[in-house]
Amino acid sequence: MFGNNSLVNIKVFAHKENKIMTKSIENLLKMIVPAQVPLSFHIELIKVQAIIARTQLVRQCRAFGGPGCSKYKDCDICDEGHCIDIVDDSYLRQTWKDNYNEYMEKLNRAIKETEGLIITINNKPIDPKFHDTCGGSTENSEDVLGNRVVYLRKVLCNYCSNSPNWDGHKDFTLKDIEERLNINFPKLKPSLKTEIKGFVEGIEKDESGRVREIKIGGKKLKGKDVMELLGLDSTKFSVTPATIRFNTRGKGHGLGLCQYGGNQMAIEGYSYDDIINYYYTGVEIKKYEIPCINKPLSGKILMIDPGHGGEKSQDFVGPTGLREKDVVLNVSKKLKNRLEQLGAHVYLTREEDEYMSLSERVKLANKIRPNFFISIHLNSFSNPSIHGCEIYYYRNDKDSEALGKAIMGSLVNNLSIVNRGVKVADFFLLRQIGVSSLRIELDYITNPEIEEKLKDSEYINRVAESISEGIVTYYKY
Template sequence: MSGNNIYIKVYRSEFDKIESIPIEEIVKMKVISNIDISFHIELLKVQAIVARTQVVRNARCFGGVGYESCNECDLCDIDNNIHIVDEEYLKKLWKENFEEYKDKLNRAMKETEGLIITINNKPIDAHYHNTCGGSTENSENVIGNEIVYLRRVLCEYCEDSPYWNNKKKFLLKDIEEKLNVKFPTAYYGLDTEIKKFIEDIERDENGRVTALKIAGKTFKGQDVMKLLQLNSTRFSISPEVISFNTGGKGHGLGICQYGANKMANTGCLYEDIINYYYTGVEIKKCNKPSIKKPLSGKIIVLDPAQGGESCNDAVGINGLREKEVVLEIAKKMYKELKECGADVFLTRSKDEYVSLGKRAKFGNDKRPDFFISLSLNSFPNPSIHGCEIYYYKRDKDSEGLGNSIMDSLVSGVNVVNRGVKNADFFLLKEIKNSSLQIFLDYITNPEQEKKLSNVNYIDKMSHFLVKGIVYYYRY
């Protein structure tokens, strides 16, 4: 993509207006506000790719969520940490380094133009932080869910960071205030111990300290009084200040900036750094935004189950046949998926028998992003109905698509959700790419059979199946 001709509509909170800004300009401003430009140029490149990934992931024109309060704009400046600045501002900020920093930043931008970090062709949630302090964090420990590319990696590269080790002291009364708690009040008879600091306080019957252990060493009460010039041995101990010692700065997810800078200083390139801190990602040129063709570049194989004279398809009480319904839906999906820009293939386009082996081979030959098989279920008890979607165990992508399609069908045509589950059906096992087997509903339920014989319902169901796929692929 060429950054100069992609404009992002940014909501400028301060002025309550929308402004169109070239994406590369936005990326540059994000870099300026998120890293010290004196850092190594490879780190500036990393930061540019990270910033671009965030913009592409969030901007509405790329299929992101955009800004909820304003439908016409792609991003909100505040939510996306975009500080719009001009050259005058930068002159003041960079002072005598202005020319040098400007060149350096422009070079970092130019050499990474259009690049984003992806996993399965989707931009990642590109987190970074200042200093990890020894190792980065697993995502589930910070944001709750497990994200494959946000895994803990060891990092001693940041040990020169000023934030590697820090202390912050608090008065107890400030902690009481901030955390809304109350510490016990000390009085001279109280034998409050602070393990390994002050322990084993012994007193006589009058409350005077006769002995105590400080940092593991035993003292007489009298000696402590003299050494610390206390007024008497009738004393108690209470902390006034607590020091919190921290290693690192930031949430610890993804890139450790200080560590990355050290890596760059030892000769690592931006791609080395990105691949070190994000597990299993790819750096790619991002596609041009296309709302009209949200599935461009995607390959999908649709597999209407059954088919042929002697097939054993499910049949409704009024004679509706599974093989006909699924073929009809597959054809409608084919058309709509094409309109969305996908490359689509059907394992059969007429009433013919195609063996499972042939379907699997066809699917593997096309190397699709997804192989989607469409079936209808049957059951002796006619009251049973609802949709079931199956994926091959541990195939997270298929599970994700399955959930997206299920949600779309539930909200679009009101199907009963009977679960998105894993299974080891023949096709799921044999297809080397991600695959789903969708049992749209039970044809043996008379009410569903009636719906499935209605062309409007078939139209709608096909549309919401496609919508589930489009939604899954939103950036």
């Protein structure tokens, strides 16, 4: 995907015009970066934000294997805010006013001097999280997202201590809190004994409920004195907050770039790449390259897993002795060759008839972290007339579901294989591998007619070609 300074166009759905517009990534950045960061910041921080925005676009763009806009078909993004925030020139003129020319010159320079650069890990664009002010340290991804992301690691940051958002607060009425948190506070009654540690505590009442003594702010007072000094109607009182103040430090989720911290680093002389490498762990800054027509899978990393293998293999056997482990290895090798011709970088979990445990396959996949892990198998059933393809993906993995449907469509169209469904499953490999994964059960080797087809090298070629065609369809714009 990387190494060339080529540019790519992105399709944007403009809701005001109600049409699809085509814009280059570099021009689109002029509408995105100002929505993400104040242009009053240092030029090096603006460069950082330009690289972040470009990385987001490349991840989103369907030409690079991104999901595209979830709302509008055949678009990479829309300008409605749920893909990425976009502002237009009239908004910038109104917002920047007398600073328009200065800020636009700074923006153009930042984009030009980082042209084509994106943030990558394992040769793939990262999800470049950023926030306003971290308040002293950024966060580990598992504490915010629930899963570990290797480049979103906690780093100490005192650079943002001058941020206007270093300390903040927000007040809520009890009713607000009840409604927003869907809770119920106890009903407020004079007889209620409430304490706020460090503020109001040590309340002593007599048998009729009158306050004898109370400690407020560390000072002991008689109930009678509090009544007189505060002008209360009675010594039968309780203390309840009318509002609750939440004091905060920092602003945002705390993941990735701290913008105010990065800006201070820039002021102190750090460059944009210094800042990126400080806040994102183990990343590389590279230039993206457009996949060409003849190499539509350029830059994609795929891992093909021929199921079973070796003497310990518990594979299925056809009526005349054809082994599943041999067929799927044959398919996988041909598939690897075809995918490499299309520009992909392809790994096989095994290249010969050898045993490899499921744990070893998981370890290898999680080390390489391909765009997709595809495990190839054949099925079995006691009824020899059963045939057809089944494809499985792990729950909520929308990318794998989409790829599975594309591959199934290609197999059905090219080979008239029966579509037995693209389904959710909880297989060990699908569950344990930390990337999008598929398990393809090509057909039933226990069906005599299918077994004969699987002995035919030309048919195997067509199977491999159909799977690769499905992968290209998934990635195709």
